[in-house]
Amino acid sequence: SQQGEEDPQALSIQEGENATMNCSYKTSINNLQWYRQNSGRGLVHLILIRSNEREKHSGRLRVTLDTSKKSSSLLITASRAADTASYFCATVLWRNSGYSTLTFGKGTMLLVSP
């Protein structure tokens, strides 16, 4: 089952507006990461926030983490058409092998119209 679930599934906004996406997860985490995917191809890492951090910024991106609510949000300010993509949150999943991997949600599809 998916560890992280993004909300909303799809979001349509105009250029210049802000976009907010949310992610909920089920178990304790070491960190939470956000990735972007264009045109159904490779994902690009955007930002990582550790469990002891509450907010982190990177350019026009702002990520918050609320471990008590097991949720995170990604805010993109002053959106551009180039921000059109699917956005995924990813959390650590410990496997029986003793190693950990990332588990991804189904993503939020963002459409930014000119």
Next chain:
Amino acid sequence: GAGVSQSPSNKVTEKGKDVELRCDPISGHTALYWYRQSLGQGLEFLIYFQGNSAPDKSGLPSDRFSAERTGGSVSTLTIQRTQQEDSAVYLCASSTRSGGREQYFGPGTRLTVT
């Protein structure tokens, strides 16, 4: 430097045929992951390699799927007797080590089984 590369970028095959998908991770990355992404879905973990350790195969959907990693670098994902439900984008990622680190993704191989 060079990122993760995958080949082929697209593969169309007939049902029942075997296919091999290749992944070249970033040089020096010890961890390598294979994921599958079906249309409109999130990423489904398939298999994970860490250094010279035995791979974590817990995500492989059936015994028709196998993967190997030679010399701790290049990896090949093999699907035998392909079925139409195997149609998906197969993504490879690498990272410096395990533990929920940032992953670097290749552009993916789009597999279509007719």
